[in-house]
Amino acid sequence: MSDDQAxxxxxxxxxxxxxxxxxxxxEQMQRAVREASVEQLVSMIETFSPAxxxxxxWTRTFEPLIERLWAWxxxxxxxxxxxxxxxxxxxxxxVANALSPDQGAxxxxxxxxxxWARLPAFALT
Amino acid sequence: MVQxxxxxxxxRLRDEIQGVRYRDATTTFCRLVAEEDRPLKDMxxxxxxxxxxxxxxxxxxxxxxxGEMRGVNYDHTILGWRGAISLMGELGGxxxxxxxxxxxxxxxxxxxxxxxxVCEFPGHYARDGEQCNRQFxxxxxxxxxxxxxxxxxxxxxxxxxxxxxxxSVEDRLIRMNWAISEGDKAEAYGLFLGLAKDPGARTxxxxxxxxxxxxxxxxxxxxxxxxQNIGHKALRARALVDIADYLGWDNAHDLIYxxxxxxxxxPRLYGLWTEISNICRMExxxxxxxxxxxxxxxxxxxxxxxxxxxxxxxxxxVNSAIMGFFKRGAGILDVGDAVMVCFQRYLIDVLEHPxxxxxxxxxxxxxxxxxxWTRGYDNPHQVKAVFMGARFMNDTIRSNAIYPRDPKTALExxxxxxxxxxxxxxDQLLGVLKRHVLAQDAPRSCALVDSYLERTTERHDLLxxxxxxxxxWQNDPHVMxxxxxxxxxxxxxxxxxxxxxxxxxxxxxxxxxxxxxxxxCYQVFAEHFQPADA
Numbered sequence: 001m002s003d004d005q006a007x008x009x010x011x012x013x014x015x016x017x018x019x020x021x022x023x024x025x026x027e028q029m030q031r032a033v034r035e036a037s038v039e040q041l042v043s044m045i046e047t048f049s050p051a052x053x054x055x056x057x058w059t060r061t062f063e064p065l066i067e068r069l070w071a072w073x074x075x076x077x078x079x080x081x082x083x084x085x086x087x088x089x090x091x092x093x094x095v096a097n098a099l100s101p102d103q104g105a106x107x108x109x110x111x112x113x114x115x116w117a118r119l120p121a122f123a124l125t
Numbered sequence: 126m127v128q129x130x131x132x133x134x135x136x137r138l139r140d141e142i143q144g145v146r147y148r149d150a151t152t153t154f155c156r157l158v159a160e161e162d163r164p165l166k167d168m169x170x171x172x173x174x175x176x177x178x179x180x181x182x183x184x185x186x187x188x189x190x191x192g193e194m195r196g197v198n199y200d201h202t203i204l205g206w207r208g209a210i211s212l213m214g215e216l217g218g219x220x221x222x223x224x225x226x227x228x229x230x231x232x233x234x235x236x237x238x239x240x241x242x243v244c245e246f247p248g249h250y251a252r253d254g255e256q257c258n259r260q261f262x263x264x265x266x267x268x269x270x271x272x273x274x275x276x277x278x279x280x281x282x283x284x285x286x287x288x289x290x291x292x293s294v295e296d297r298l299i300r301m302n303w304a305i306s307e308g309d310k311a312e313a314y315g316l317f318l319g320l321a322k323d324p325g326a327r328t329x330x331x332x333x334x335x336x337x338x339x340x341x342x343x344x345x346x347x348x349x350x351x352x353q354n355i356g357h358k359a360l361r362a363r364a365l366v367d368i369a370d371y372l373g374w375d376n377a378h379d380l381i382y383x384x385x386x387x388x389x390x391x392p393r394l395y396g397l398w399t400e401i402s403n404i405c406r407m408e409x410x411x412x413x414x415x416x417x418x419x420x421x422x423x424x425x426x427x428x429x430x431x432x433x434x435x436x437x438x439x440x441x442x443v444n445s446a447i448m449g450f451f452k453r454g455a456g457i458l459d460v461g462d463a464v465m466v467c468f469q470r471y472l473i474d475v476l477e478h479p480x481x482x483x484x485x486x487x488x489x490x491x492x493x494x495x496x497x498w499t500r501g502y503d504n505p506h507q508v509k510a511v512f513m514g515a516r517f518m519n520d521t522i523r524s525n526a527i528y529p530r531d532p533k534t535a536l537e538x539x540x541x542x543x544x545x546x547x548x549x550x551x552d553q554l555l556g557v558l559k560r561h562v563l564a565q566d567a568p569r570s571c572a573l574v575d576s577y578l579e580r581t582t583e584r585h586d587l588l589x590x591x592x593x594x595x596x597x598w599q600n601d602p603h604v605m606x607x608x609x610x611x612x613x614x615x616x617x618x619x620x621x622x623x624x625x626x627x628x629x630x631x632x633x634x635x636x637x638x639x640x641x642x643x644x645x646c647y648q649v650f651a652e653h654f655q656p657a658d659a
Binding site for chain 2: 048050060063097
């Protein structure tokens with residue numbers, strides 16, 4: 001076995017270990033999101049405002065969060081969230097649009113979950 | 126053609142500019158050049174002179190009655206001329222006149238910015254950004270009185286001064302930079318006027334004013350509101366140097382009056398300059414000896430690392446990456462070229478919202494000033510300017526990223542149209558591209574450019590097509606400025622990825638928010654100059 005071949009194998013093992021850790025984390029997140037009240041989810045989403053965000057690295061995870069909300073919460077909850085942010089007007093328009101039913105339908109239609117995969121192909125960052 | 130009453134004269138042009146009658150002023154400008162055979166250069170000088178007393182502001186920060194501060198925009202009239210003069214040679218012939226007509230169209234709309242932002246004078250800031258007519262409508266509800274004409278003369282905030290000529294050149298250059306950094310506009314302006322008279326001091330003077338502009342740059346725009354300059358000090362300095370070279374320095378008094386006082390205007394921001402100076406002193410104490418070019422330009426892997434740092438990393442990632450390249454022997458322009466192409470991935474892959482192009486492309490234009498300064502002058506601080514440009518780019522990307530992305534402004538992927546683009550005959554493609562840039566259809570425009578770049582090595586006509594289409598859009602000197610920056614950087618870039626500058630360029634020009642969706646200014650140009658495509 002060449003050095004390059006060995007390195008490929010090692011990298012794949014490292015990647016698999018990271019994926020297993022991430023899968024466990026996603027399962028914890030899924031439980032927390034399913035158990036959260038609308039108020040708790042509103043508070044979570046509010047942390048993505050420019051004034052409260054801890055930085056671009058945090059805000060860039062807005063869409064991965066929205067993807068998971070559409071995957072793990074029911075339509076009534078999503079409608080309640082959309083109503084809260086829509087009522088806040090222009091500064092929150094991007095958030096309200098991300099919570100709109102047509103955006104939800106688009107995300108759900110495009111979320112790939114092959115039979116062999118433990119989780120759907122969520123966005124990472 | 127609309128028949129205009131009365132002779133076209135320079136006095137009339139001046140009155141129309143100062144009266145914010147931009148359509149009339151543009152027509153008069155065209156008539157002077159096309160019918161009266163007045164040299165375009167002379168008319169540009171006259172137009173600059175008519176606007177010069179009215180483009181200064183007391184400060185770029187306005188304290189509100191509440192005690193909070195708001196930003197006051199920078200003069201853009203001179204930036205339009207700089208872009209136009211640069212593009213004249215790029216487009217050539219009658220088509221090359223179009224950017225100048227666009228610059229002229231903008232000038233009357235860009236006077237008295239301080240009054241515009243408080244709705245006391247017409248112009249594009251009052252009409253568009255501040256929406257003044259909603260707050261202070263005129264008697265006719267169908268007329269936006271902030272579109273002009275003016276109901277009072279524009280105000281002069283900084284009167285002309287005499288040259289200061291005492292002392293050696295060296296002494297006066299030092300005093301001038303000190304005056305700019307301390308905000309002594311009169312001293313800085315007087316010294317510049319005196320130095321500008323001496324052809325023997327000219328190169329040093331140009332170097333000094335570019336240095337002054339480049340070093341005045343905010344460290345971040347994130348949540349800073351108006352407490353920034355988004356590179357405008359550097360952009361103004363570059364405009365001064367280029368236009369003075371075009372007009373001739375003996376004819377540059379009004380141009381100098383337009384530009385130099387503002388270099389010392391508040392706020393003056395040296396936080397980033399200080400940070401970069403400190404890290405260079407600590408890590409590369411012999412940075413002044415780094416060559417412009419080396420035999421060790423960035424590798425493909427290093428270009429990937431720099432892209433990652435600029436587009437997805439933080440400020441210290443950018444510092445670290447660039448520091449590494451200089452420490453291992455790369456030249457100033459090697460790294461500057463790399464910064465320019467790595468930034469393009471943000472334009473090409475990430476940007477979607479039309480409004481979100483504004484700050485990042487100011488950073489691109491600032492980096493163009495840095496690169497042109499490095500190419501044209503010898504200054505021991507040029508290594509630091511490369512850090513400044515890259516940090517500015519990274520900061521604008523981070524500033525955009527701190528807002529959640531709006532899915533309603535998502536763009537279709539360009540590759541959805543690649544098969545369609547590949548099916549268009551190469552000799553037809555540029556005509557199709559022009560139509561799609563004018564339609565602001567970014568996915569198809571980008572797919573067409575991707576296809577063209579892979580099918581031919583021809584680049585001149587491609588750049589010409591994008592540029593000419595872009596110059597159809599009115600009311601916005603940013604367009605011409607970015608065109609000239611992109612073309613200049615493409616020509617000089619020595620990286621393997623320089624075609625990415627074209628990919629980013631077409632995305633910008635096919636997507637960036639437009640201040641008007643009509644082409645009235647182009648029509649005025651076409652009526653008077655009859656370009657072949659009209």
